[in-house]
Amino acid sequence: MTENTISTRRDFFKKAGVVAAGAAGATTLGAPAIHAQAPIKWRFQTYAGAALGPHVTKPAIDMFNAAAKGEAEIELYYADQLVPTGELFRALQAGTIDAVHSDDDSMAAPVEISLFGGYFPFATKHILDVPTLFNQYGLADIWRENYKKAGGVVWLSAAGQDPCHFNTKKALTSLDDLKGLRLYTFPTAGRFLAQFGVVPVSIPYEDVQVAVQTGELDGMAWSGITEDYTVGWADVTDNFLTNNMSGAWIGSWFVNEKKWAEFPEHLKALWLACIDAGHTYRNQWYWGGEAKLRATGTKLKLTEIPAEQWATVEAAALKFWDEVAAESEEKAKVVKIFKDYNEVLKKAGGIYSAI
Numbered sequence: 001m002t003e004n005t006i007s008t009r010r011d012f013f014k015k016a017g018v019v020a021a022g023a024a025g026a027t028t029l030g031a032p033a034i035h036a037q038a039p040i041k042w043r044f045q046t047y048a049g050a051a052l053g054p055h056v057t058k059p060a061i062d063m064f065n066a067a068a069k070g071e072a073e074i075e076l077y078y079a080d081q082l083v084p085t086g087e088l089f090r091a092l093q094a095g096t097i098d099a100v101h102s103d104d105d106s107m108a109a110p111v112e113i114s115l116f117g118g119y120f121p122f123a124t125k126h127i128l129d130v131p132t133l134f135n136q137y138g139l140a141d142i143w144r145e146n147y148k149k150a151g152g153v154v155w156l157s158a159a160g161q162d163p164c165h166f167n168t169k170k171a172l173t174s175l176d177d178l179k180g181l182r183l184y185t186f187p188t189a190g191r192f193l194a195q196f197g198v199v200p201v202s203i204p205y206e207d208v209q210v211a212v213q214t215g216e217l218d219g220m221a222w223s224g225i226t227e228d229y230t231v232g233w234a235d236v237t238d239n240f241l242t243n244n245m246s247g248a249w250i251g252s253w254f255v256n257e258k259k260w261a262e263f264p265e266h267l268k269a270l271w272l273a274c275i276d277a278g279h280t281y282r283n284q285w286y287w288g289g290e291a292k293l294r295a296t297g298t299k300l301k302l303t304e305i306p307a308e309q310w311a312t313v314e315a316a317a318l319k320f321w322d323e324v325a326a327e328s329e330e331k332a333k334v335v336k337i338f339k340d341y342n343e344v345l346k347k348a349g350g351i352y353s354a355i
Contacts, residue, residue: 040072040267042098042259045088047106047251049079049205051231055285056161056251057101060278064271072267074099079205086202092256093152099255105187109153111146112330117250118186119164121317123338125247125345125354127283130160137337143252146330154260156272159279160248162286164189166241167228168219169212171303175312184208185221189245192320193221196313212236221245225297226289234299241303242294243310245317 046057053076061074083091088107091097100107104117116123124130134140140158147155166172168181179197183190190200201217209232211217219237220228224244228234253275260268294302325335345352 037071039068039070040263042072042074042255043077043082044074044099044101045077045079045082045091045097046100047079047085047088047102047205049231052227053078055230056282057278059281060274063277064274067270067274068267072263085205089153092254093150095256095258097256098259099253101251101253103186103249103251109147109150111150112328113142113146113334115188115324115331116334117252119189119246119249120338121189121192121245121320122314123246123321123342124160124250125352127160127162127248127286129341130158130248130250131279133337133341134158137341139334139337142330142334147254152257154255154257156253156255157275157279158250158252159282161251161282162224162226162290163244163248164221164246165224165244166219166221167223167225167233167237167300168239168241169237170218171239171301172241172305173303174305175309177305182216182218183221184211184217184219189221192317193245195316209233209236223249224286224290225293225300226286228300229289229293229297234297238301239303240294240300241305243305243313245313 044057044061046053048056058076061076065073077097079085082097085102085106086108088097088100088102089109092100102117104111104114106118108114109117124133134143143155143158147153166183168183170177172178175196178193180199181197182199182201183193184203185193185198185200187200187202190198190202194200198221201211203211203216208217208220208222212219212233213236220233223233225234225240228237228240263271321335321338325332
């Protein structure tokens with residue numbers, strides 16, 4: 001018997017086995033055999049650490065994985081687990097990771113508008129300002145186009161989170177108290193605060209708490225009080241400044257361009273819906289947490305810098321806006337939107353104009 005004959009018979013018996021199995025299945029189940037397909041897998045890294053990530057990123061991913069019914073699976077990694085936060089964009093662009101939740105500033109995105117991500121001084125007053133600015137005032141189109149120009153990365157969505165306050169070892173009761181403070185903060189926020197004597201310090205997120213304990217840091221200008229309690233920073237600092245430098249963090253969700261193109265349309269729609277659901281969860285988690293922990297929290301003493309002194313910081317922010325706007329036409333477009341929106345808030349009055 002030749003090799004060709006043996007091979008032909010082997011193929012025949014394989015096919016016959018499949019047909020027989022299919023016939024048996026049709027007899028017992030009344031349905032055709034279904035061939036399982038391996039799920040699409042993404043590696044996803046968030047800017048948030050293991051304590052914060054379950055609130056700001058994980059809900060959307062859990063919802064997607066449950067609803068995708070095995071067609072796709074997103075594996076979540078927390079801050080710096082795969083790559084340092086400052087390298088997130090490059091890793092995403094190269095396909096080392098497939099998707100990211102971060103602000104543009106922290107991940108060093110090489111786009112004109114990167115410095116507006118995170119906390120751009122006094123650009124927002126409340127958490128809902130962020131989706132309003134993106135969906136009603138045109139920031140979404142600007143962000144989408146900037147990442148299209150950069151190539152390799154698709155911007156999907158942005159939302160707000162907590163305001164930017166200071167939690168520190170020493171009590172802050174005047175602008176002079178900011179001088180010499182070594183604070184963990186965002187790149188652009190640090191650039192702005194340096195004029196008041198703050199010394200911005202950049203270290204890995206998970207090292208921040210220990211850095212305060214060892215005296216390397218005096219505190220953080222990174223979050224609101226909800227995060228301070230959630231991630232353990234309230235355990236190593238003593239005071240929370242009620243004046244804030246920004247009303248809401250601007251963070252976005254991104255995906256590798258090739259991975260997004262390969263995703264079936266129904267999974268794209270599902271993922272975007274899950275991202276929106278995650279935004280909704282964060283809105284109430286932060287909004288409620290900021291109020292409750294200021295009112296009932298026992299770990300941090302609330303302090304305040306007098307309004308007339310803090311007005312100096314606000315005025316400096318407007319000057320900072322103009323300096324940034326002068327750097328490029330694209331930055332000028334974003335600054336104009338912030339100015340137009342803040343004029344609307346002032347005219348609206350009430351809670352809209354309150355900080």
